[in-house]
Amino acid sequence: MNDFIIRIVYDNHCYKPGFLTGFGFSALIFNNIIKSYFLFDTGGNGDVLIHNIKKFGINIEEIKNVVISHNHHDHTGGLQKIYELNPIIKIHVPKTYVKSFVNFFPKANIHGISEFTEIAKNMYSSGELGINFKEQCLYLQLNSGEIIILVGCAHPGLERYIIKGREIGAIKAVIGGFHGFNKFSFLKGIDFIGACHCSAHVDTIAMNFPKQFKRICVGSVFSF
């Protein structure tokens, strides 16, 4: 049995037939251990996001939790449409952004996160990292103990999320926006490298890690 199923529902590069693209990133995670959906980030446009989720045959009402990596529009822009369909949703955000989320989504259950925190069974936030700009990543822990990292833009530096993740388990996969990350030695030993969205060095990563690099497309499904 797979512990987690990750469906890519938003990215600005490739997309499979029938899916839509736009600037931003979002992944829909099914935690098969507790049989529950978690949306990680929401892309920049709610119509695109909802189209892609529905294309997978999933009802928005089934999504009870959203994890927001950071307060940039290409990660939060789709949230309004999700909220309209499901206003009592729980939104896990870095503590720094709680006030603005309470203002925009008054009926939602806003969970502000500062430190490393368990969000649900086998799912953890890194806590808010970064000095001038705060962001969190999401760790999914497989029953084997290995870790899948989901990352929004990695503004604090992807290596910081990798280092912190290694405190709880070996890193099996990293998926999301790597931004300007170029300290490639930190990727050694990781089986699945899904650099997408804002990653500046996708081609170099693909060249250096030809077996580990995975092309992330809207419409892709990855099971772990």
Ligand SMILES: [Zn+2]
């Ligand atoms: Zn960003």
Ligand SMILES: [Zn+2]
């Ligand atoms: Zn971004």
